[in-house]
Each structure stands twice: as structure tokens, then as C-alpha cells.
Amino acid sequence: MSIPQEPSFRKSVDLMFNRAVALMDLSPGLEEKIRVCNSTYTVRFGVRLRGKIETFVGYRSVHSEHMEPVKGGIRYATSVTQDEVEALAALMTYKCALVETPFGGSKGGLCIDPLQWSEHELEQITRRFAYELIKRDLINPAQNVPAPDMGTSEREMAWIADQYARMNTTDINARACVTGKPTQAGGIQGRVEATGRGVQYALREFFRHPEDRAMAGLSGTLAGKRVVVQGLGNVGYHAAKFLVGEDRAIVTAIIERDGALVRDEGLDVEAVKLWMNRHQTIRGYPDAALIEDGSSILEKDCDILIPAAHEGVIHLGNAERIRAPLIIEAANGPITFGADEVLRDKGTVIIPDMYANAGGVTVSYFEWVKNLSHIRFGRMQRRAEEARSRLIVEELERLSADRGLGWELAPDFKERFLRGSDELELVRSGLDDTMRAAYQAMREIWHARPDVHDLRVAAYIVAISRVAATYRSKGL
Numbered sequence: 001m002s003i004p005q006e007p008s009f010r011k012s013v014d015l016m017f018n019r020a021v022a023l024m025d026l027s028p029g030l031e032e033k034i035r036v037c038n039s040t041y042t043v044r045f046g047v048r049l050r051g052k053i054e055t056f057v058g059y060r061s062v063h064s065e066h067m068e069p070v071k072g073g074i075r076y077a078t079s080v081t082q083d084e085v086e087a088l089a090a091l092m093t094y095k096c097a098l099v100e101t102p103f104g105g106s107k108g109g110l111c112i113d114p115l116q117w118s119e120h121e122l123e124q125i126t127r128r129f130a131y132e133l134i135k136r137d138l139i140n141p142a143q144n145v146p147a148p149d150m151g152t153s154e155r156e157m158a159w160i161a162d163q164y165a166r167m168n169t170t171d172i173n174a175r176a177c178v179t180g181k182p183t184q185a186g187g188i189q190g191r192v193e194a195t196g197r198g199v200q201y202a203l204r205e206f207f208r209h210p211e212d213r214a215m216a217g218l219s220g221t222l223a224g225k226r227v228v229v230q231g232l233g234n235v236g237y238h239a240a241k242f243l244v245g246e247d248r249a250i251v252t253a254i255i256e257r258d259g260a261l262v263r264d265e266g267l268d269v270e271a272v273k274l275w276m277n278r279h280q281t282i283r284g285y286p287d288a289a290l291i292e293d294g295s296s297i298l299e300k301d302c303d304i305l306i307p308a309a310h311e312g313v314i315h316l317g318n319a320e321r322i323r324a325p326l327i328i329e330a331a332n333g334p335i336t337f338g339a340d341e342v343l344r345d346k347g348t349v350i351i352p353d354m355y356a357n358a359g360g361v362t363v364s365y366f367e368w369v370k371n372l373s374h375i376r377f378g379r380m381q382r383r384a385e386e387a388r389s390r391l392i393v394e395e396l397e398r399l400s401a402d403r404g405l406g407w408e409l410a411p412d413f414k415e416r417f418l419r420g421s422d423e424l425e426l427v428r429s430g431l432d433d434t435m436r437a438a439y440q441a442m443r444e445i446w447h448a449r450p451d452v453h454d455l456r457v458a459a460y461i462v463a464i465s466r467v468a469a470t471y472r473s474k475g476l
């Protein structure tokens with residue numbers, strides 16, 4: 001079936017922006033300043049591989065420098081284009097403003113199929129790409145700080161950090177030039193899981209509000225909710241794993257590039273991931289039905305749809321047939337502008353990307369702060385916390401003994417309480433707090449303003465107001 005022609009990803013983001021600013025009181029000049037992408041650097045570089053010179057094309061786009069450094073991931077995919085990178089950079093500006101991380105928006109991309117190259121070759125390519133960006137301050141702890149995105153992970157971030165350190169031997173803050181690093185290379189606990197964890201916290205927050213659940217025709221908690229996930233990569237896998245393991249949701253389908261696995265009683269997410277890691281495909285997985293046309297499963301009856309792969313997967317060609325009453329955009333831009341309108345008219349509730357996947361940049365912010373402060377979270381206060389907890393435990397035990405109450409703390413509770421918070425706990429609590437606060441900010445506008453009909457417009461209004469306030473305070 002042919003899919004109707006739709007605006008590009010970049011245009012789609014602009015149209016969503018326009019829908020929000022039409023409800024705001026911004027001067028046209030400031031509105032335009034916020035909308036436009038400040039700059040995009042295109043680089044073509046050669047690397048000698050397998051006996052010949054291969055040329056690669058990469059981009060680093062800076063959407064807004066109202067705050068610096070600017071922040072945004074680096075994507076490795078054959079589909080990378082300037083349009084895509086600029087759209088993603090714009091979303092980063094709004095996302096950072098919404099979750100109050102003090103960054104402007106940026107994004108990078110390299111046009112490459114990472115699966116075609118060995119690890120050693122990818123390291124050579126990454127180091128060369130990083131060299132080109134570092135030379136132009138497009139990777140720099142004070143100016144532009146990348147992170148992982150589709151097709152990249154901790155591994156690439158470690159290479160980038162090392163490349164920067166080699167080129168800037170006297171920069172004491174070198175490690176803060178990139179986030180999403182392995183912990184042994186200056187990363188932070190909880191960064192790998194952060195975006196999926198944020199999706200879980202966003203859903204938990206949504207389900208805390210009975211009126212919001214009711215808008216999607218849902219009730220109760222996440223337990224037993226049927227979830228369809230598209231993309232079992234970093235974001236989709238962690239979201240699915242936590243929702244099943246900790247909230248007792250049921251993942252009834254996983255859509256990947258080579259088909260979909262369906263099992264109405266619930267898939268074993270861990271087993272599917274293990275299979276994918278081993279075979280580079282979901283095909284052949286024994287405990288589920290394989291559907292060849294994976295994207296048709298986006299239309300499967302379920303309670304929550306989590307697109308966590310790519311932009312533009314819900315479009316004018318399938319929006320009408322999407323049956324999920326609640327969609328949480330774990331990926332960036334999975335719903336086109338046109339599809340967004342169709343879904344809104346149908347009453348589908350959409351938790352928008354700029355909020356839903358903000359867990360990554362939130363924990364990246366914690367990592368950046370950790371690198372600049374040169375100390376692990378929890379290191380200074382852990383013993384003090386432990387001493388205070390011990391006082392409470394001793395007092396409880398004394399009271400119980402004095403009054404013959406026979407109280408006894410469960411040993412595992414006592415052990416945890418006495419241990420104090422470690423870095424992972426601090427990161428998770430900071431992320432949870434951030435996701436709750438940002439949801440409240442969107443929700444207030446969603447419910448208070450009769451002209452705001454969905455969470456996406458509310459999110460844009462919060463974000464744009466904050467960016468505008470920063471520009472105004474600079475005298476613009």
C-alpha cells in the first residue's frame with residue numbers, strides 16, 4: 001500500500017512547534033530564533049580500510065545555544081541525513097528545557113551501517129570522526145557534549161573520550177567531553193539503562209493520575225497491561241525489561257527490523273534479547289509466533305504501544321488502524337505530524353518523545369556533573385548517612401527492648417537501610433524526581449488550558465517558554 005507523502009522529519013518537528021507557539025505570546029522574531037537550527041557542520045573524511053580509502057559522511061548540528069554546552073547523541077545509521085540530524089537537534093533543545101538540564105540542543109550522525117564493520121574498523125572510523133569534530137569544538141566539555149544514540153553505545157563514547165583526551169592533554173575536565181561512557185572510563189552507574197528507565201518512570205507517573213489514565217480509557221496500574229514494543233535496542237529492551245520485571249506488565253509483541261515476535265501470554269524479554277545478541281536476528285526464536293511484516297504489529301490490539309526504534313513509523317498510512325489507546329514515544333519522532341493529528345482525533349493519548357525519552361539526557365547531565373566535580377556521587381555523604389541510619393535502628397531496637405514490644409526489623413531491610421545510598425540509587429532517585437516534575441509541568445497546562453488538547457502541545461509550551469525566558473534574559 002502506498003503511504004501518502006508527508007513532510008520531512010525536520011518539517012514535522014517545526015509543524016509541531018508551530019502548533020504550540022500559535023497558543024503562546026511570543027514575538028515573531030523570538031519565535032523564529034528558537035525554531036531555526038543555528039548551524040550544521042558536514043564532514044566527509046577518509047579512512048584506509050581493507051586496503052582502500054573509504055569515505056564517510058557525518059554531521060553535527062547545533063540547534064540552540066541559549067545554554068552551553070549543547071547536548072545530543074551521535075547516531076550511526078545508513079539513514080542519517082542533515083534533515084534528520086537537525087530534527088533530532090531541535091528535539092534535544094526542547095527536551096533539555098522540559099527536564100531542566102542546563103544544555104542547548106545538538107545532535108550528530110554518521111552515515112554508516114555499523115554491522116558491516118569489525119570492532120577495530122569501527123574504532124578507526126569513530127576516532128577519525130571524533131577528531132574532525134574535536135578540531136572544531138563540536139566535541140568539548142564546555143561547548144558540545146555528545147552521548148550514545150541509535151547504533152552507538154558506551155564503546156564508541158569511550159573511544160571519543162580517549163580521542164579528546166589525546167588531543168587535549170592539559171584539559172582536566174576532558175572526561176566531561178562526552179557522556180554515556182563505561183563506568184571505568186568516567187561514566188556513571190545507571191546511564192546504560194537510563195532512557196528505558198525513564199520510559200518506565202514516565203508510565204508510572206502517568207498511571208498515578210486517574211483522570212489521565214481515564215483519558216486513554218485505562219484503569220488500575222501497569223500490572224497486567226499488554227505492551228507492544230518496537231525496537232529491542234538499548235531503549236526498548238530496558239523499558240520492556242523493567243515494565244515486565246518490576247511493574248508486572250506483559251509484553252505481547254516485539255517488533256524488530258526483520259519481523260515481529262508475538263505471544264499473547266507474554267514474551268520472555270530477556271530470552272528474546274539473548275537470542276538477538278547471539279543470532280543478530282529475532283528469526284528462529286522458539287517460544288513465539290514470527291510475523292514477517294513486523295510493522296503491521298504496530299496495529300495490534302494492546303494497552304500501551306512503545307515505539308523505540310526509528311522516526312516516522314506511525315504515519316498517515318497506518319495511523320487510523322493503530323489500536324493502542326496509549327502510545328509512549330520512546331524513540332524520537334516515531335509519529336509524523338499528520339499521524340499525530342489523526343491519533344488525537346481518535347482520542348489516543350500520546351506521551352511525547354521530548355518527555356518520554358528524556359531519561360538519557362537527564363542521567364547524562366548527572367554524568368557530566370560527576371566528571372566536572374571529579375567525585376563519585378555518594379562518596380562524601382555515604383558514611384554520614386550510614387551513621388544516621390544506625391542511630392535510628394539502635395533507637396528503635398532500644399525502644400522495642402525497653403517496652404517489651406518485640407519489634408524486629410527484617411534483616412534485608414536493616415541491611416539496606418544501614419548501607420546508605422550508593423551512586424545507582426542516587427541516579428535513579430534523581431531521574432525519578434526529574435520525570436515526575438516534568439510530567440507535572442506538562443500536565444498542569446494540559447488540564448488547565450482549554451485550548452491545549454494533548455501532552456505534546458503542553459510539552460512544547462513548557463519547553464519553548466523556558467528557552468524564550470533564557471533568550472530574553474540574555475537581552476535578545
Ligand SMILES: NC(=O)c1ccc[n+]([C@@H]2O[C@H](COP(=O)([O-])OP(=O)(O)OC[C@H]3O[C@@H](n4cnc5c(N)ncnc54)[C@H](O)[C@@H]3O)[C@@H](O)[C@H]2O)c1
Pocket residue numbers: 148149150151152195230231232233234235236255256257258294308309310311330331332357358360361
Ligand atoms: N540511547 C539513548 O540513550 C536514547 C536517548 C533518547 C532517545 N533515544 C532514541 O531511541 C530510539 C532508539 O535508540 P536506541 O539507542 O535504543 O538504539 P539501538 O540502536 O540500541 O536500538 C534500536 C533497535 O531498533 C531496531 N530497529 C531499527 N529499525 C527498526 C525498524 N524499522 N523496525 C523495528 N525495529 C527497528 C534495531 O534493530 C535495534 O534493535 C532512537 O529514536 C533514539 O534517538 C535513544
